[in-house]
Amino acid sequence: MTDAAAGSRTVAAPAVGTALRALLEADLVVQLRNLRAVALSTILPLVLLFGTFAGKRAQILGDPRFKVAACMMLGMATIALLGYSMSMARDRDAGVFQRLRVTPTPPWAIMASRLAIQVLAMLVMAVVVLVAATLFENVALDAGGYVLTLFAVVFSSAMFLSIAQALVGLIRSTDTLNAVSRLAYIPLFALGLLGHTDILGTTLETIARWSPGGVVATMLGGAMSPTTWNGETWTAVLVVLAYAAVFAGAGIRWFRWTAS
């Protein structure tokens, strides 16, 4: 602090838990201050929810569970691809990570804090969507269904965030990343939404069902109705984890802390 009153008197690096707590607190404040992103990631799924349950569209899109799942998927894709990846790129450009890295904080803690806040944001969004679906669209789940759905959201968030991480790792230019993230966002969500309809032909429907968005929709749909959980749902869970591992591997392998 002032020279006379300064600092701790220890030589050892501070406990990781202490540093992680400081990072989590700061990252949470940053997330809450970004009201536009918070609003976007919650309002978009709600708009989709009320839109898909209205009028003739309600029949076209089939099972109500998959509509709710699609809404949560939209929220997660928004948080990961339009929120997380861009905030990482901007902070990388600004030298925020370099400043953090000269402190005695393990690099994994810097990343873990950021990711944890994003997972929390996704869980909050999912709760809002589930509550809205229950109150306004009569999609009520039993207690086990709600718990399982929130676990599925955590698994799904790992996949969406790993895709965002891969994009940040592979693309160093913030402008290019912005464009690519928006391009990836649309098919990622659209394939998940359409994979559980009869709108597409057989081949396209198969591709859509096993695309990242499609397997997340399958997993979330299964979680919302535990009695229908079957072999395909388990396979979807494994594929979600596989996607997460592959994209996270790319994101970690090619991620650089500086833009230059």
Place this chain on the structure above:
Amino acid sequence: MSGRNSGGGGGLALAVTDLRVSYGQKRAVDGVSLEIEDGEIFGLLGPNGAGKTTTLSAIEGLLRPDSGTVVVHGVDARANPLRAKAMVGVQLQSTGFQAALTILEIVKLYAGLYGLARSRNELLEALEGVGLADEASRRFAQLSGGQQKRLSLLIATIHDPALVLLDEPTAGLDPQARRQLWNRIERIRQSGRSIMLTTHSMEEAQAVCDRVAILDHGKILAVDTPAGLIEKHRDDPRVVGVAHGQVTLDDVFIGLTGQDYRD
């Protein structure tokens, strides 16, 4: 150094031996060795692209050197990077903080990263020490250049490190702000810490540094006190050829590194 964030290495705050760093095929730092004693202010001078920031980055742990050792108060920085970082305070050439955080929140974050739990009053007192208490609720981008440098220096020293590394700390500052920062650097030294700084300003090197090293093309060309460097190279033809009257540190620097444009 008792009570300070020091490993108690006994006299040497920093020992760098045969440091080599490459960017692809280009060797940016080529066998740099230097030592900084407790309570010493050491300046690293060099033209653009000489390897000053790369040398500092390797010491700070931001870059992995090809070879060489970095020892901070007896702690091998490559073997125990977190422990070494706990004893070092760093002001980067270009500092960025999370844009959404206020100045007070930034200071709280960095105190926390060094394991320091500070109350709001203690944080405000720290900001008061660098004349920024009134700016506590503002964002980093809203500060003037001088205020940003003062905040960076506060954060670099918030954990009372034994060694402070400053990369061009006064670049872009007006004479008043620069003079104030020199005074603050001197106060940091008087509190027993060692400081290593890079600068393009010979005036700064002479005013602040106990010893300086002249670095070019990744190699150290000379190390001595500013007065010692002038004395040693007073009759060097390369220096005499560029001097206008009495030989200055600037003449020694130009004489040793040449007059060509750099990157």
